[in-house]
Amino acid sequence: MRSVITRALLIAAGLVTVVSLAVAGFLLFTQAGAVAAAADQRDAAVVAAVLAVSSDADDVRGTIARTSAGAQGRLSVVLADGTRLGAGGGAPVVSVDGAVVSVVPGAVPFPVGAVLSVLGVSVVALGAAVWLGHRPFTPVLRALRVLASSAGRRVRLRGPAELEALAASINEAAEQTSSLLAKEREMIADVSHRLRTPLAALRLDADAVGPGPVADRIRSAVSTLGHDVDRIIQELQPSEGSAASTCDVASVVETRMAFWSAHASNQGRMLEVDVGEPAWVPLAPDALGAVVDALLENVFRHTPPAAPVGVSVVRHAGWVTLVVEDGGSGVADPSSALHRGSSGGGSTGLGLDIARAAAEATGGTIHLERGRLGGARVRLRFGEANSHHSPASPRAWRLWRP
Template sequence: MRSVITRALLTAAGLVTVVFLATAGFLVYTRAAAAVAAGDQRDAAAVAAVLAVSSDADAVRATIARTSAGAEGRLSVVLADGTRLGAGVGEPVTSSGGAVVSVVPATVPFPWAVTSAVVGLALLTLGVAVLLGHRPFKPVLSALGVLASSAGRRVRLTGPRELEALASSINAAGERTSRLRAKEREMIADVSHRLRTPLTALRLDADAVGAGPVADRIRSAVSTLGHDVDRIIQALQPAESDSPSTCDVASVVEARMAFWSAHAANQGRPCEIDVGEPAWVPLSPDALGAVVDALLENVFRHTPTAAPVGVSVVRHAGWVTLAVEDGGTGVADPSSALHRGSSGGGSTGLGLDIARAAAEATGGTIHLERGRLGGARVRLRFGEADSHHEPASPRAWRLWHGHP
């Protein structure tokens, strides 16, 4: 802000200085020219005075030689008998007794000394103007500094009324946001704790079922659900460290696919997994696991039992791509599928929104395409950890109606 004010002051003061210098230069030059013209007039008048009392050529020559214009060879006299005395043929200035006095205009010298003094004074005035011009802006700059350094806490500043009003608006918005976040946390905590009772009952019922694939699958699902509830409750606690988390996409996908591939095998659903080499992204393992679970849950919920599913991870050029595709019918309305809470299949519509938010948190994108299995392919591009690049654009692409 200070640099902007300085540039504005320099521009305004500079324009005033240019106008001042141009005006001063014109006046100084005009005055010098008038002084030279007045001197020529005096020289011509002195010669004319001599001609008024005598027309002697020698006396006139002596008078011409004593004048400045005559010494410079710019003054001449034509006597009544046609005799020319002096040098230079200029415009007639005066006449006396039939004789004509003429002077050649002199070249006006540029007043460098005066001009240099005026320029120096103008530059000094320009510097003082910029220095003093900052004084009225000090309260504004101080208030803006307080405003800029008050991120995350209540703003307290004294300054112009407009900035005080802005600070009040920021404080009001911050308080409202804090209330909404507190209410949201309370609601999530309440719902999570309410889920513990039915989960406990489900866990006891699952233990009572006995052995077998179905019982194992129920127990695994109940255990996963209980883990997710615990994770939600833990996430509501204040973080102990602000250091960013990272995870290996390949490891997280392998761990989650251990559950989903068993689920696919029970349904008779073909399942392809290709995770490739380790690929680290700036997300916590729980956050990435939630993305994988959300995408696979969509596949298992909205596609036929026999529809194949494929999951792959590819690392390339600073990006890590996670693709989940299926053999279903695709996404009916891709333009609204990425909007939070929007779903055409009777679900909450939060699955793709969770995936989109995770990708964009790393500077990446989400793509909805038609995959090689014939159905939809959700392709997430995560920015690789410790890889510096600008966020990709666009962040959401629509479903392709043809095969890629």
């Protein structure tokens, strides 16, 4: 902001300086011309005074030689008898007893010294104008610095009325945001607590079903859902000083695929899983498990039962890549697929949003492409834990080839 003000002051003061120099130069040049004309008049008057008392050619010639205009060859005299004395043939200036004194105007010298003096004064005035021009903006700049450094806390500043009103608006917006966030947390906590009652009933019903693979899957799903509800409630509670969690992507994927493999087997899907070597990322196991479940739930919900599914994990150059692809028809609207709540196809878009948030939390990216199986491929790049890697940019982008 200070540089913008400086440039504005320099432009304004510079224009004033240029105009001042032009006017001063014109006036000085005009004055120099007037001084030169007056000097020629004085030289002509001196010669005319000699002619008034003597018409001797030698006396007049000597007088002409002693004048500046005569020495420069610009002054001449024509005596009454027609004799021309001196050089030049300018316009008549004065006539005495039939003798005519003429002067040729000389070149007017440009006043370089005076103009340089005016230029020096103008430069000093320009610097003073810029320095003094900054003073009225000092409260504005101070208030803007306070605004810029008040992120995450209440803004308190004294300055122009407009900036004080802006600070009040920012404080009001921050308070409304905090209130909305608090209400949202309360709502999520309330809904989560209310889910515990039907979950308890489902758990009892699942236990009453008896043994068998179907009953085991129901019990596993109910247990997972109950665990997720408990985790949501715990995360809503403020926690201080907790250490950052890490997990092995390969291990988490293997654990979650135990559930999804059974589901794929029931539908007759071909499922390919390749997790490779251990790969640690700075995420909690539950958070990464939620990502895997969200992506695979999208596949099982939006592709035909016979469509193949592939899941792989690759570790390379400080990045851990999780790939989930399918043999379905692909994403109907790739341009909006990574926007929360607008994925299309009857979906809420939360699955991809959960995956995107987890990847970005590690400094990684999410990519939506066409996979080798013919359908959609979601490729998540997680920053490896305790590893240096170049920043990934952009954070989220879409690539879809027909």
